[in-house]
Amino acid sequence: MLLEAAGRPPVAAVVPVPEPGPHQVLLRVLACGVCRTDLHVADGELPRPKLPLVLGHEIVGEVVRTGPSTERFAAGDRVGVPWLGWTCGDCPYCRSGRENLCGRARFTGYDLDGGYAEYTLADSRYCFALPAKLAPAAAAPLLCAGLIGYRALVAAGDRAERLGLYGFGAAAHIIAQVARSQGRRVFAFTRPGDAAAARFALELGAAWAGPSDAAPPEPLDAAIIFAPVGALVPTALRAVERGGTVVCAGIHMSDVPAFPYELLWGERVLRSVANLTRRDGEEFLALAPRIPVRTTVETLPLERAGEALARLRAGRMHGAAVLLPGAAPGA
Numbered sequence: 088m089l090l091e092a093a094g095r096p097p098v099a100a101v102v103p104v105p106e107p108g109p110h111q112v113l114l115r116v117l118a119c120g121v122c123r124t125d126l127h128v129a130d131g132e133l134p135r136p137k138l139p140l141v142l143g144h145e146i147v148g149e150v151v152r153t154g155p156s157t158e159r160f161a162a163g164d165r166v167g168v169p170w171l172g173w174t175c176g177d178c179p180y181c182r183s184g185r186e187n188l189c190g191r192a193r194f195t196g197y198d199l200d201g202g203y204a205e206y207t208l209a210d211s212r213y214c215f216a217l218p219a220k221l222a223p224a225a226a227a228p229l230l231c232a233g234l235i236g237y238r239a240l241v242a243a244g245d246r247a248e249r250l251g252l253y254g255f256g257a258a259a260h261i262i263a264q265v266a267r268s269q270g271r272r273v274f275a276f277t278r279p280g281d282a283a284a285a286r287f288a289l290e291l292g293a294a295w296a297g298p299s300d301a302a303p304p305e306p307l308d309a310a311i312i313f314a315p316v317g318a319l320v321p322t323a324l325r326a327v328e329r330g331g332t333v334v335c336a337g338i339h340m341s342d343v344p345a346f347p348y349e350l351l352w353g354e355r356v357l358r359s360v361a362n363l364t365r366r367d368g369e370e371f372l373a374l375a376p377r378i379p380v381r382t383t384v385e386t387l388p389l390e391r392a393g394e395a396l397a398r399l400r401a402g403r404m405h406g407a408a409v410l411l412p413g414a415a416p417g418a
């Protein structure tokens with residue numbers, strides 16, 4: 088499914104199966120999650136994507152062939168491909184364990200063709216080994232919603248016992264489970280009027296669920312904002328206690344409105360998380376089965392990628408959307 092220009096839905100196209108180059112693997116895509124970032128790319132909210140582009144950076148695939156110098160994987164191996172597709176390995180960020188901030192990094196489904204396809208290439212050094220027993224559709228959302236959510240949870244701090252999650256979609260439904268397993272209490276903020284999302288949060292063990300414009304029943308120690316809504320920044324700062332952290336977890340957000348300094352005073356911290364490191368991935372993918380994290384997914388045939396994006400844009404997606412190549416288009 089090719090994105091030919093921002094502002095248009097991806098369209099079905101027939102392109103040659105690519106040949107793996109050095110360090111690369113050719114993958115048969117088994118499942119690819121639909122992430123909000125895909126929507127920001129498709130809507131033109133992120134600058135300069137590769138065009139035409141195959142979106143998708145939550146790829147579960149099976150290795151078909153390996154390129155020269157590819158030693159990590161062999162044909163038949165099950166791998167996961169995340170957003171971080173390549174880094175320079177050489178800049179101060181790469182050399183200090185912060186490859187997520189590499190200025191020359193290339194991202195899957197943005198600078199590099201991704202997983203809204205039957206086949207894709209990936210640099211084996213940035214792929215994760217996945218157990219073959221893990222269902223591809225259930226594993227796909229772990230590769231971005233899970234990974235970036237996990238990085239945001241770590242950024243929220245070990246001491247954040249009362250954790251607010253603003254926007255209860257794919258990432259929050261995974262991170263709520265991780266937070267609960269760590270003994271934290273989760274306060275879920277959903278779009279006003281979205282009773283289904285609030286119910287879903289309570290089913291996953293949230294201590295409280297309510298509309299994002301409501302105050303929580305008690306002050307929070309930290310909050311993570313998954314919704315791309317800048318107005319939630321002062322709202323979340325108002326909800327956290329002195330010393331609390333507000334983490335913006337998305338790649339794009341509408342403008343943050345001005346707010347009184349008093350909301351930041353008291354050593355509150357406002358920060359973003361950007362991308363992921365391979366270490367985040369290794370840590371989270373080892374942790375997820377031990378909890379165990381159970382993802383709620385809705386699968387759609389690959390050909391319905393445009394519909395999946397439209398429903399995500401409209402807030403009509405329960406849990407995570409996952410595209411399956413080879414499924415009957417009418418299914």
Ligand SMILES: [Zn+2]
Pocket residue numbers: 174175176177178179180181186189190191192
């Ligand atoms: Zn670098």
Ligand SMILES: [Zn+2]
Pocket residue numbers: 122123124125144170231232
């Ligand atoms: Zn993503």
